Amino acid sequence: MLDRDDDILKAAEDWQKAGHGVAIATVIETWGSAPRPAGSSLVVNDEGTFLGSVSGGCVEGAVVTEALDVISSGVPKMLEFGVGDETAWTVGLSCGGTIRVFVEKVG
Amino acid sequence: MKTATLAEINRERAARRPVIVVTDIGNGEQRVVKAADLAGDPLHTELDRHLRMGRSGTVEIDGRELFLNVYAPTAKLVIVGAVHISQALAPLARSLGYDVTVVDPRTAFASPERFPDVPLIAEWPDVALPPLNIDHYTAFVAVTHDPKIDDPALLHAVERDCFYIGALGSRKTHAARAGRLKAQGVSEAGIARIHAPIGLEIGAISPSEIAVAIMAEITAQLRLPKASAA
Numbered sequence: 001m002l003d004r005d006d007d008i009l010k011a012a013e014d015w016q017k018a019g020h021g022v023a024i025a026t027v028i029e030t031w032g033s034a035p036r037p038a039g040s041s042l043v044v045n046d047e048g049t050f051l052g053s054v055s056g057g058c059v060e061g062a063v064v065t066e067a068l069d070v071i072s073s074g075v076p077k078m079l080e081f082g083v084g085d086e087t088a089w090t091v092g093l094s095c096g097g098t099i100r101v102f103v104e105k106v107g
Numbered sequence: 108m109k110t111a112t113l114a115e116i117n118r119e120r121a122a123r124r125p126v127i128v129v130t131d132i133g134n135g136e137q138r139v140v141k142a143a144d145l146a147g148d149p150l151h152t153e154l155d156r157h158l159r160m161g162r163s164g165t166v167e168i169d170g171r172e173l174f175l176n177v178y179a180p181t182a183k184l185v186i187v188g189a190v191h192i193s194q195a196l197a198p199l200a201r202s203l204g205y206d207v208t209v210v211d212p213r214t215a216f217a218s219p220e221r222f223p224d225v226p227l228i229a230e231w232p233d234v235a236l237p238p239l240n241i242d243h244y245t246a247f248v249a250v251t252h253d254p255k256i257d258d259p260a261l262l263h264a265v266e267r268d269c270f271y272i273g274a275l276g277s278r279k280t281h282a283a284r285a286g287r288l289k290a291q292g293v294s295e296a297g298i299a300r301i302h303a304p305i306g307l308e309i310g311a312i313s314p315s316e317i318a319v320a321i322m323a324e325i326t327a328q329l330r331l332p333k334a335s336a337a
Contacts, residue, residue, distance in 0.1 A: 013117050016110060024108055028132065028174040031167050039163025039176050076135045102174065104135060107110050 008052040012043040012106060021046035021071040021107040025063045027054050031082070032097035040082070046071050054101050067103050076104040108137060115139050123180040123242055127154050131171040132165070135202040150175075152212060157260060159330050180244040181206055182270075182329065187232060187260040189216035192275070195318035196248070197225045203322060205246070210235040212256065232260040248305060248323045258287055265297040271328040273305035307337035 009024075016022045026041040027034070035056035042052035042060065044067035054063055059081045070077055081099025112128070119126040119141060127140045129150065140148055148154055153166050158306065161179045165172055169335040184200045186193045189211035197259045200207045210228045217229040228235040241247065247264035249257040252275055261284075276284060281303035288298060306320030307327070 001330055007120075009113065009120070010117055013113050016113070024113075025175075026176060028163075029129075037163070038165070038174075078132070101128065102132065104108050106108050 002086075003067075004064060008041065008043045010067050011051050015043070015045045016106055023067040023070045023103055024106060025103045027077075027099050027101055028102045029100040031099075034097035034099045036099075044071070050104055063101060063103065066070065070103045070105050074105050076102065078102055096104060112137055120178055120180070123240075123244055125158055125179045125244075127158060127178070128176040129154075130174040130176065132174055137328050144291070154314060155332070159332070171182060181318040183208070183239075183241070183245040184325070185210065185228055185236070185239060185241060185245060185247050185264075187247075187249045188253075188258060188275075189213070189218075189222060189227065190250055190252075190315045190320075192250050194221055195315040196250075196321060197222060199315075199322055200325075201225075203326070208239060210260070211251065217320050224336065228281055232256060232263060236260065236263045241269060243268050245269045246273075246328070248273045248275075248321060250275040250305070252276065254284065254287065258284065258291075261301060262293065265293055265300060271302070271325045273324065274299055275305050276303055278304065282325040 012024060013020050023044045024041055025044065027036055027038050030038055035058065036054055040054055042050050042054050042063065044050040045065050048064060048068060050064050054059065063079065066077055066079055079101040080098065081101070116139065118126060125142045128137060129140060131136045140154060145154055150168065157164060157175045157177050158179060161177060163176045165174050182205050182206040184207045186196060186207065186209045189209050193209055197207050197209060198296055200287060208226045208228065209217065209222055210230065210232060212229060214229045214232045217227045219227065241264065247269040249260045251257050257274060261272065261274060274281065274284065285298045302324060306317055307323040309320050309323065311317045311320040
């Protein structure tokens with residue numbers, strides 16, 4: 001269905017049980033025409049494997065990089081992506097929206 | 108997120124019980140609110156609103172920014188009666204995100220030609236319904252117009268606490284049905300939970316329009332606060 005996520009939180013639990021470091025990135029706020037609503041999330045393990053989506057593909061690469069950092073440091077991060085900020089020329093949302101993504105380690 | 112929190116979220120989701128995770132954005136602190144504990148929670152109003160809408164979002168409480176992440180089960184729609192209305196209702200409900208199942212023991216009605224891509228069970232309600240695990244996140248409609256099929260189906264729906272129960276039939280037909288269900292032990296409160304005549308009053312005539320009226324009434328029941336739900 002249109003508004004359904006795959007069961008990525010189950011995958012996160014399974015990864016952790018298998019001994020992986022795991023982080024969860026969640027869209028907590030959106031402005032303008034953001035591709036994925038608040039609550040959308042992706043999960044990342046310490047090998048860089050990820051499932052889910054926070055932006056439909058625009059900023060996933062950057063989120064995974066930050067998530068690997070969160071997995072090693074254990075310190076949560078708040079990320080903001082959008083056209084108009086200093087990261088716009090590297091990664092940004094082509095639709096012109098802005099999203100705030102909370103990245104936290106599991107455990 | 109604590110390992111135990113993740114496990115708890117997954118447990119509740121597997122059991123099709125809604126859960127809300129409240130995260131303090133300032134310090135990363137988290138707590139899990141289960142549906143059963145919602146009424147007594149200090150954030151009751153905000154949590155209830157977000158849960159009904161199935162929408163996550165941030166709220167500011169006493170200068171703290173809190174993120175409410177809502178995990179609501181996918182709503183199911185069980186249609187008893189593979190009739191003309193159901194042929195319009197099933198695809199409409201699917202487009203709204205419901206998991207749809209159609210039940211009708213009459214194999215001529217419950218045929219794949221009439222219901223492409225919809226799970227069909229050509230069995231009587233006493234056989235078909237128990238394995239469907241009908242629950243509070245299920246909307247239930249009985250539209251065969253045949254008491255032999257509709258009555259036992261409605262009994263099951265009332266027992267399983269569906270968030271919406273609707274039955275086809277005029278006020279007179281429904282009064283007779285209420286009498287039969289009462290004789291079978293359904294309480295007044297149980298009878299009152301059955302919406303009949305089914306659907307919002309929008310002057311619906313055709314099967315497709317009746318399907319719209321039914322989905323409108325189901326949506327109102329799912330999304331509006333309890334006091335003002337239709």
